[in-house]
Amino acid sequence: MLARLWDTLRTPSWAARIVALVGAVTLASSLLPALRGRTEMVYRLVPDVFPAAATTGAAAVGVILLLLSRALRRGKFRAWLLATVLALVGAVLHLVKGFDFEEAMLSLALFVLLATARERFTARPDPRSTRKLVTVLLAGPVVAGGLGWIWLELDASGEAAGTSTGDRASHALLGLLGIPGPVQFVRPEQGDRAAVALVVLGAAVLFLAVLVALQPADGPHPLDEEDREPLLGLLGRWGHIDSLSYFALRDDRSVLFSPTGKAAITYQVVGTVSLAAGDPIGDPEAWPGAVTAWLDEARAFGWVPAVLAASERGAETFVRAGLDALELGDEAIVHTSEFTLEGRSMRVVRQAVSRCTRAGLVATCHRVADLDASTTELVHARAEEWRDGAVERGFSMALGRLGDPRDRDAVMVLCRDAAGTLRGMLHLVPWGGDGLSLDLMRRDRDAENGMVELMVTELVRWAAGRGVRRVSLNFAVFRSVFARGERLGAGPVLRLWRGLLLWASRFWQIESLYRANAKYRPEWRPRFVCFRSSTDLPRVGVAALRAEAFLVAPTWLRRLLPS
Template identity: 75%
Template structure:
């Protein structure tokens, strides 16, 4: 039993919890007054400045340990080293600040635990974090010193007359480290207050440095020209397997290839999650190699691997690599040979198309390569104008760009009124040689209701000329819940789950997207989210919402992150 317990507490998740707890205890111990008898002994043994400096130092170390716990959960080697050193320092500080033997023993026990768990902390530092850390460590103390000098210059009433600027500068700089500077105070309380303020400034610089050092990077570089060419070669040979394959060419994704080069996975690091989307590209026989490389990279950096919208075949491949899978929803597929506006089930679509035709709206379809520059620029302008807000949504099923010549085989369905003015557009990316996958849907808000149905019907009418046999429409999240939850005899759990999704649809249009697809009577193809363990689902969910731009940081935060 003890061996099993020792094995458990050495895992990154448990070490992180214990480090955070010890850090919190250290902070509380520094804030609360010590035992009077013990404190008197310390003051008899060491100079007065030592206990005060040890107290403020313990508070700073405790805060840093709490911050480090997040990186330790990811198995970061650098975080382990810092935590081990700081735990040993904390033990010494506890003794110096008031003979706090209990806290010192707790810190030493943490050192033993960290040393025993060394083999579980091998993750490399996140890319590009070192330069920012160095900048904070160099610039931070300078800025803090200036702020400290400014505070001492403004609040100079309690200082001995004749105190000059150099003395205040020296006092501000030394005070960041808990060292008493040359400035002398008439009232001892003013000196203590200045010392506390300066130490807080120093601890803040140190905390910011650690936060920057351990902050997740944006991930490896985006696709370069050479990688884009290799991906397009894979798409030419294997792009028909998955309707989402073409979205692998998004500019903000990174790529990792199998050792043979016959398969690849594209992904983006969001927070601490390495988020892939769709199935691997290339030869299915080489998928395991690409998945293994991707998982190995995630382990090496302490990232959480996850996949959005994998097909059943792709989910099986990820499952064989040790990941779990959960059905996320269904993709709507229209087959050209089976699509028709006739019949009672298509009555709503048929009426919408007739209404738009009577209003004089007409639909034309063309490859992007066949559009002249003037038309293409006009379509781009309208697409931007009709976007719902400034944020471009989509990651797993969106290309993130529109109208570029590199995407010449993409198809646009354009709807114009009787005066030739553009009123709506659909943009489809290639799905192999004979398929299309919906990327973008935009319409003039003042246009006739039913314009989307008319554009879909117009595209299906032009599929023969375009050489298209199948069309992938939108993805409906939790489609089966809506489909089964409204049936007679649905169970209470399903009904509650459906009620929750209906409430969420007020913000994210989950149900309306399902209804918009269902009217075409498509084939529903399940899509899955793949993850390492259920404990990762909260982080994976937040990362997915961020990637799809449903959770967006304020603009000033985005500017700070990009800087």
């Protein structure tokens, strides 16, 4: 029983929790006053600057342990090494700062725990990140200065009368650089203690910055021309399998090929999640090799593997590789040979098209290669003007660029009014040789209602005459819940789930997107999210929202922290 408990405590997840606990205790111990009798004993044995330096050093150790706990959970070797060393250093600092035996024993116990768990921590460090380095350089002095300010506030007995909170804050920030601040001390040795303590905090910030700067540069990189050519070859032969295949050419994705080169998987690392989208590209028989290479890389770096919007066939491959799958929603596929405006079920679309036609709106379809420079420039300007929000949304079902010469076979649907003014657009990318996938939809909010129906109808008519058999429209999240929940006899759980989604639709376009697709009477094909464990779902969800740009940092912060 004890052996099993000891083995459990040494797993990365439990070790991370214990490190965070010891870090919190260490930080609190450094900020709270020490027992007077113990402190006097320390001052008789060592110079006054030693306890001060040990106190702030312990505060720095506590903060760093708290920061390391996240990396330890992912099994990072460097985090394990640093935490093990800091546990031993922390034990010494607890003794020097005030004979804090209890905290020292806790740190020693942590050292033993980590030292015996070496084989559990093998993940390589994340690739070097300018964003992370800038964050450390900006946030580090703020955190260290805050700790120094708290220390000066709590230990104000040796400061001259009239010292203000602002003086202490300025003194703390300047002290990180070794510069004397405005706080005056009653005795010189008290000023020396404060100076040494603040320099220790500043050195801790510098240490963290150097550690981040020395991270290796290897790892995933955005898709480049060297990778693009073989990926285009796979798309040319196998791109007809998955409607999302072409989105693998996004500029912000990385790619890993199977050992045979016959398949590939594209993904983006978002935080601690290696997020793939859609099915692997290439020969389905070689998909397992590409998935294995991707999972091996995620394991090596301690990333959480996840897949957004895999088809049923792709999800089966990921499940066989050890992941789990959960239905996320359905993709709307319109078959051009079956599409018609006739019949009662198409009355809404038919009326919208008639209304827009009477208003003088005209939709035309063009290959991107056939657009002249002035039209392309106009399309870019209007797409930017009509965009909802400050950033371009989409990852799993969006290309992230518009009218690019690299996408010659993409299709642009342009809708103009009677005066020739552009009022709306659709952008679709190739789906093999006989299909198209909707990438972007924009419209002037002041234009006639029903313009989207007009553009989709003209697109299907145009595509049918050019050998395009199928068109993939928008993705409807939890489509089956709405479809089954509104039927007679739906159970209470399903009705409750539908009610929650209807409430959420007041803030996000969930039901409206389903209704907008359903009016075209499409074929619905399920899409899945694949993940390693249910405990990973919160992180996967946040990563997906970040990748799709539904969670976005403020503009000023994005400018400050380049990728």
